[in-house]
Structures are given as structure tokens and as C-alpha cells.
Amino acid sequence: MTDTRTLNLAVIAGDGIGPEVVAQAERVLDAVADLEGFTIDKTPYSLGAEHWLQTGETLSDETLARLKEHDAILFGAVGADPRSAEIPSGIIEREVLLKLRFAFDHYINLRPARFYPGAVSPLSHPGEIDFIVVREGTEGPYAGNGGVLRAGTEHEVATEVSLNTALGVERLIRYAFQLASTRERKKLALIHKTNVLVNAGQLYSRIFEEIAAEYPEVHTDYCHIDAATIYLTNDPQRFDVIVTDNLFGDIITDQAGAITGGIGLAPCGNINASGEFPSMFEPVHGSAPDIAGQNKANPIAAVLAGALLLRHVGLPAAAQRIEDAVEHVMASTPQTDLGTDEVGQAIIDRLT
Known part of the structure; x- marks a missing residue:
């Protein structure tokens, strides 16, 4: 049955290559919408380093309120050349990207890791790699609970407190179990450091075990974070769905991108x-x-x-079309032979 809905989409292209890659994502989304029968109503927002240089504004409350009315947000990248002395270090990342994540309670950071045909992995025998990392998005050390005393002196003290709540851990782990139960392998691994970070680790492991009892069909596993980095290199097939905290997830998702062809192929959903x-x-x-x-x-x-976005809003057939087209293009054409526009066009050609 054709889905004739209208998807109300906010588009934040941002800085650097952000506008270039987002333009191709928009073209692909428009093409698949035509094929599937739905409509995308896109609203562009100027945010990022260039916007800050022009206006002195990062992300206003008014813009945040407008963004809240959309069904979803397609985001490119923010941040200027790090050699630029005009922009205070980290202000764009903190006051745009992280502000959006916290204001909209993006407590799930979803990172698929799939080794597509045609990709180049640094692993000697990569084999089939297809797993998803479910990373906590609003707690841990990134919650901003910390500070500095006696700055600039020999007695300076700097603290970053890892904040973990039962609510945050429970909703994260429940999402991961629900996701694992829908996948063919039905495997879920918790990654933490329970032997050293005993307080947060105990909270994670206890809630993990409690929710596991509700999903007897899901096979569970546990790895310390240091061991997990070894398994990701030596035995990535071990993993199907991974659930972990904010900091550990930040680390292993980049490693996951590296072993599957580079972070230039890695999408992310802030859910x-x-x-x-x-x-x-x-x-x-x-x-x-x-x-x-x-x-x-x-x-x-x-x-x-864009495919993750469509799947999230309930358009899985359209998402699958995009993923299948990407797989075909990856397998049939060396990526070094194509520019940004040509890759986008090749995917659209395959779609249509």
C-alpha cells in the first residue's frame, strides 16, 4: 500500500562538506519519496560556524522551538577550520550539536556498523560485519557535571563526573533489547567496565539482567570495554547489538566505523x-x-x-530501497572513481 503522508523535515546542512553531502542525501530522499508515494516538506536552517561568524548566534531558543515542530532533522556537520582563531574552541559543537541532543532528549545514539561490498577495511580478513551500537546519549561524563578549581595554578583540580540514572539506563537497555529481538541473530552485548567502575557498572549490569528476563529469546553477553576493543578487531562477528554508556559508545563506534571502511561511510541516529x-x-x-x-x-x-531517518518515522520500505541502492553502488563502482555529485547520482540511478 502506498504511503501518501507528508514528512515535515528540518535540514541543518552546517559547515564544510556538510552542505555538499546533505544535498546528495536530499536528492536521494526526494527520489525515493517519488517512488514510494510520500512527500517531503523540507525547511532549511542556517546553523554552525559560518552562521556564528555572520550573526554571533549559535542556537537560539526561537530556532529550537521551530525545530521542535518537525517530524525529524537531517543534520550535516558543524565546525570551522580548527586553525581559525575567530571561533572559540568547541563553542559550535557544544552550543549547537550537543544543545540539540540534550534539548530534544536524544537518549539513544544509534550507530549501525556494516561492511558493505567494495569498502576497504584495515582488518586482514574482515568477513561479514553487521552490528548496531546503541549508545546512551544524554548522561555519563558528557552530562556536564564537573568543574575546575584553582585554574592555572599547580594546585588546579579538574573534575568530570559521570552521571548515570536508573531512568536513563533502563530506557537505553530496554530499547536495545527491543531492537535485538527484531534481528535475525537476536544477540545483545553489554559493554562497560564493571570491575573498576563499580557504581555505574552495577547499575548497568543489574538493570540489564532484570530486562533480560523479559526477553528470553535474546542471547546476552558482557564485555569489559578494553576487551571489547580487541574483539572488534579480532572477532567483530561476535557482535549483533551492543549497548553501552555514552563515553564507551563514543570510542567503540569510531572503531566500528574504521573496521567497516571508515567513518566516511558511517551514519548515526540521535533518537x-x-x-x-x-x-x-x-x-x-x-x-x-x-x-x-x-x-x-x-x-x-x-x-x-537519510535511510535511518525514514526507518525511524515508519517508512521501512523506502529505507530499504536506499540501503539496497547504496550496496549496489558500493559493490559495482570504486568510490575513488566518483565525486560527491556522481555518487549521489549513481544511487539515484539505481533507485529509479
Whole structure:
């Protein structure tokens, strides 16, 4: 049955290669919408380093309120050339990207890791790699609970407190179990450091065991974070769905990107699973200002972020069309032979 809905989409292209890869993702989304019969109503938002340089504004409350009214957000990348002395370090990342995540309670950071045909892995025998990391998105050390005393002196004290709540851990782990129960292998691994971080670790492991009793069909596993980095290198097939905290997830998702062909192929979903706020979907490669405007950026991560977006809003057939087209293009054409626009066009050609 054709889905004739209209998807109300906010688009934040951002800086560097962000506008280039997002443009291709938009083209692919429009093409699949035509094929599937739905409509996408897109609203662009100017946010990021260039916007800050022009206006002095990062992300206003008014803009945040407008973004809240959308069904979902497609995000490119923010951040200027790090050599620029005009922009305070980290202000764009903290006051745009992290502000969006916290304001819209994106408590699930979803990172698929799939080794596509045609990708190049640094592993000697990569085999089939297909797993998903479910990373906590609003707690841990990134919650901002910390500070500095006696700055600039020999007695300086700096603290970053890892904040973990039963509510945050429970909703994260329950999401991961629900996801694992829908996958063919039905495996879920908790990654933490329970032998050293005993307080947070005990909270995670206890709630993990409690929810596991509700999902007897899901096979469970546990790895310390240091062991997990070894398994990701030596035995990535061990993993199907991984659930972990914010900091550990930040580390292993980049490793997951590296073993599957590079973070230039890695999409990400910042999910508010309750539906109270719009979720946000992005490539994770950053703004790469050194190649901006040269038609060199690979848009596949942004295109796959669009597929994640469609799956999240209940359009799985359209999402699958995009993923199948990407797989075909990856398998049939060396990526170094195509520029940004050509990759986008090749995916559209395969779709249509």
C-alpha cells in the first residue's frame, strides 16, 4: 500500500562538506519519496560556524522551538577550520550539536556498523560485519557535571563526573533489547567496565539482567570495554547489538566505523524514542573543511543517515530501497572513481 503522508523535515546542512553531502542525501530522499508515494516538506536552517561568524548566534531558543515542530532533522556537520582563531574552541559543537541532543532528549545514539561490498577495511580478513551500537546519549561524563578549581595554578583540580540514572539506563537497555529481538541473530552485548567502575557498572549490569528476563529469546553477553576493543578487531562477528554508556559508545563506534571502511561511510541516529521530540540523523565524519567545495566528500554516510531517518518515522520500505541502492553502488563502482555529485547520482540511478 502506498504511503501518501507528508514528512515535515528540518535540514541543518552546517559547515564544510556538510552542505555538499546533505544535498546528495536530499536528492536521494526526494527520489525515493517519488517512488514510494510520500512527500517531503523540507525547511532549511542556517546553523554552525559560518552562521556564528555572520550573526554571533549559535542556537537560539526561537530556532529550537521551530525545530521542535518537525517530524525529524537531517543534520550535516558543524565546525570551522580548527586553525581559525575567530571561533572559540568547541563553542559550535557544544552550543549547537550537543544543545540539540540534550534539548530534544536524544537518549539513544544509534550507530549501525556494516561492511558493505567494495569498502576497504584495515582488518586482514574482515568477513561479514553487521552490528548496531546503541549508545546512551544524554548522561555519563558528557552530562556536564564537573568543574575546575584553582585554574592555572599547580594546585588546579579538574573534575568530570559521570552521571548515570536508573531512568536513563533502563530506557537505553530496554530499547536495545527491543531492537535485538527484531534481528535475525537476536544477540545483545553489554559493554562497560564493571570491575573498576563499580557504581555505574552495577547499575548497568543489574538493570540489564532484570530486562533480560523479559526477553528470553535474546542471547546476552558482557564485555569489559578494553576487551571489547580487541574483539572488534579480532572477532567483530561476535557482535549483533551492543549497548553501552555514552563515553564507551563514543570510542567503540569510531572503531566500528574504521573496521567497516571508515567513518566516511558511517551514519548515526540521535533518537528520542518516546516521540516527544524530533530525532536527528547525521553522518559522523565531521565538517572536513580541508576538502570542502572540491567534490571529494563521500555522501554515502549522509545518504544512509537519510535511510535511518525514514526507518525511524515508519517508512521501512523506502529505507530499504536506499540501503539496497547504496550496496549496489558500493559493490559495482570504486568510490575513488566518483565525486560527491556522481555518487549521489549513481544511487539515484539505481533507485529509479
